[in-house]
Amino acid sequence: MGEKKFKQYIWELPVRWCHWINVLSIVVLAATGILIGNPVFIGSSTDAYLMGWIRFIHFVFAYAFAVSVITRMIWTFRGNCYAGWREYFPFMGAAGRKEMKEVFDYYTFRSKHPPETTGHNPMAATAYFVLFLVYWFMILTGFAMYAEHAPGGIMHSLLKPVYVMMTTQQMHLYHHLAMWLIFGFVINHVYSAWLMDIKEKGGEISSMFSGYKFTTSPYAVCKSRLWDFFPWKSKK
Amino acid sequence: MDRDDCTGKKQEGFSVAKMLEERGVSRRDFLKFCSTVTAAMALPATMVPKVAQALDKVQRPPLVWLEFQDCAGDTEALLRSANPTVGELVLDILSVDYHETIMAAAGHQAEANLEKTVKEFQGKYLCVVEGSIPMKEGGAYGCVGGKSHLARAKQVCGSAAATIAVGTCASYGGIAAAAPNPTGAVGVKEAVSGATVINLPGCPCNADNLTAVVVHFLTFGKLPALDSHGRPLFAYGKRIHDNCERRPHFDAGQYVEHWGDDAHRKGHCLYKMGCKGPATFHNCPTQRFNEKVSWPVAAGHGCVGCSEPQFWDTSPLYRRLPNVPGFGIEQNADKIGLAFAAGVGGAFAIHGAMNALRKDKEPTADEETKEGGE
Numbered sequence: 001m002g003e004k005k006f007k008q009y010i011w012e013l014p015v016r017w018c019h020w021i022n023v024l025s026i027v028v029l030a031a032t033g034i035l036i037g038n039p040v041f042i043g044s045s046t047d048a049y050l051m052g053w054i055r056f057i058h059f060v061f062a063y064a065f066a067v068s069v070i071t072r073m074i075w076t077f078r079g080n081c082y083a084g085w086r087e088y089f090p091f092m093g094a095a096g097r098k099e100m101k102e103v104f105d106y107y108t109f110r111s112k113h114p115p116e117t118t119g120h121n122p123m124a125a126t127a128y129f130v131l132f133l134v135y136w137f138m139i140l141t142g143f144a145m146y147a148e149h150a151p152g153g154i155m156h157s158l159l160k161p162v163y164v165m166m167t168t169q170q171m172h173l174y175h176h177l178a179m180w181l182i183f184g185f186v187i188n189h190v191y192s193a194w195l196m197d198i199k200e201k202g203g204e205i206s207s208m209f210s211g212y213k214f215t216t217s218p219y220a221v222c223k224s225r226l227w228d229f230f231p232w233k234s235k236k
Numbered sequence: 237m238d239r240d241d242c243t244g245k246k247q248e249g250f251s252v253a254k255m256l257e258e259r260g261v262s263r264r265d266f267l268k269f270c271s272t273v274t275a276a277m278a279l280p281a282t283m284v285p286k287v288a289q290a291l292d293k294v295q296r297p298p299l300v301w302l303e304f305q306d307c308a309g310d311t312e313a314l315l316r317s318a319n320p321t322v323g324e325l326v327l328d329i330l331s332v333d334y335h336e337t338i339m340a341a342a343g344h345q346a347e348a349n350l351e352k353t354v355k356e357f358q359g360k361y362l363c364v365v366e367g368s369i370p371m372k373e374g375g376a377y378g379c380v381g382g383k384s385h386l387a388r389a390k391q392v393c394g395s396a397a398a399t400i401a402v403g404t405c406a407s408y409g410g411i412a413a414a415a416p417n418p419t420g421a422v423g424v425k426e427a428v429s430g431a432t433v434i435n436l437p438g439c440p441c442n443a444d445n446l447t448a449v450v451v452h453f454l455t456f457g458k459l460p461a462l463d464s465h466g467r468p469l470f471a472y473g474k475r476i477h478d479n480c481e482r483r484p485h486f487d488a489g490q491y492v493e494h495w496g497d498d499a500h501r502k503g504h505c506l507y508k509m510g511c512k513g514p515a516t517f518h519n520c521p522t523q524r525f526n527e528k529v530s531w532p533v534a535a536g537h538g539c540v541g542c543s544e545p546q547f548w549d550t551s552p553l554y555r556r557l558p559n560v561p562g563f564g565i566e567q568n569a570d571k572i573g574l575a576f577a578a579g580v581g582g583a584f585a586i587h588g589a590m591n592a593l594r595k596d597k598e599p600t601a602d603e604e605t606k607e608g609g610e
């Protein structure tokens with residue numbers, strides 16, 4: 001009560017844009033993907049082209065999603081430290097592990113002290129790291145299935161390792177299963193954002209629109225740099 | 237049987253033209269065959285004269301046909317037509333020295349024939365393999381003439397000019413290799429490393445594609461271009477789905493929901509009946525079977541994906557997606573996924589309810605300095 005909070009610019013524009021493009025793409029991709037896997041509509045005539053359009057939308061948003069994911073990954077080397085790549089490996093440093101334990105204890109009702117984090121909460125950041133692996137799995141299997149319309153083409157040749165690892169049928173299966181994994185993440189993500197918005201009182205949810213969070217620590221300018229390799233070793 | 241040509245000397249009394257004439261095939265029919273087979277190989281029409289010339293001048297390479305763990309389905313596919321086709325006659329150009337199903341010789345005599353061909357025409361004969369090769373227990377699960385399939389494959393395929401693996405079993409192990417693969421069945425390429433192998437998977441392999449591969453070999457002296465699964469691109473370079481005559485119904489969203497329903501009678505898309513056309517590479521829609529009469533999808537049954545590796549394990553015949561490993565047959569990926577999402581939702585609903593009830597400690601000035609963020 002009555003604690004002093006500082007308004008801090010945490011999420012830069014590309015971070016927010018990528019976040020919302022991801023949201024939109026995932027919703028559209030899941031909806032069209034479910035329909036492609038199990039079409040429940042009836043085309044009234046042969047020139048209806050219903051499935052054709054649904055697949056077209058799926059492919060357009062697949063490209064949008066891939067570009068968004070790649071852009072966000074590039075930004076981990078260009079943006080501020082809250083967007084930086086080292087945010088996603090909090091478990092690699094002692095300080096990060098300690099913070100992670102605090103958050104874990106709070107989530108599991110073992111601590112009554114809601115943890116406050118300026119950037120990503122370390123548990124969430126670890127989940128995002130796993131999530132990005134799932135994203136890449138979806139992008140690679142998705143484009144591998146897509147490229148099969150033109151075997152021997154550039155995309156097909158580039159994705160050769162995917163074809164070596166899986167049969168087309170397995171790609172379809174795991175593409176489905178990974179979608180449900182993302183659904184599980186989304187439920188967790190929205191719930192946690194809502195919970196921490198209430199508990200932290202730092203504007204967690206609105207920060208993804210405005211970029212600003214309210215924290216007890218004073219304003220600090222920080223930069224993520226590519227050459228900050230193994231930063232956890234030099235951390236104070 | 238005169239095979240002096242293989243040792244480079246002129247063969248007397250043999251010419252394809254003469255042979256075809258004896259069998260009642262006109263020159264016109266022969267040229268028509270050359271045109272179709274050139275088209276099947278995806279070569280331009282300007283190549284037709286070259287193919288005809290090559291076949292006219294063909295030297296008779298010996299061919300041996302080995303059967304391992306198989307059902308002889310590819311042999312049946314090749315032999316079972318009411319009238320012998322020009323394609324079959326062209327295969328007759330080859331001197332088939334050994335073929336377990338159709339050879340006249342038996343016992344030691346037959347085995348001696350095989351040994352003789354392998355010895356005398358080392359690196360010059362063609363080998364066709366049908367069936368998978370069991371690898372477990374040193375290849376003990378299959379033997380012919382006292383020799384294990386594995387030893388036979390290594391001997392015969394290893395010193396052939398080229399080995400044509402016909403059918404899915406010879407290509408990737410096929411049905412015999414289905415989980416749990418008790419005999420350790422594999423395809424020829426895997427069993428005999430270093431052999432020149434071309435895969436013609438399919439259950440059975442399309443005899444037209446076999447003919448085209450043989451003609452390619454006779455015309456150019458080498459095997460056609462292959463894809464990453466060792467299959468000729470001319471026959472396996474396109475998805476069934478992309479050349480399917482029912483494709484417009486797929487794009488339109490017109491699907492068969494039950495066998496024999498209105499859509500099925502109208503010839504709509506079989507996607508929802510588990511058709512594997514979208515995941516299978518083969519030229520069935522264009523080449524078709526049995527004198528180009530029909531093929532599975534035209535006959536009203538979905539593709540089962542028989543020319544893809546692991547089709548037996550990953551392509552349930554009447555469902556689109558394979559089973560999820562470790563779950564029961566009736567549990568498909570989407571049911572499991574939905575249950576998972578519901579479980580996550582439920583868990584967090586409970587977590588949320590518990591959070592609504594709990595009382596947090598408000599931060600004190602002391603803790604504020606400790607926090608400090610990043």
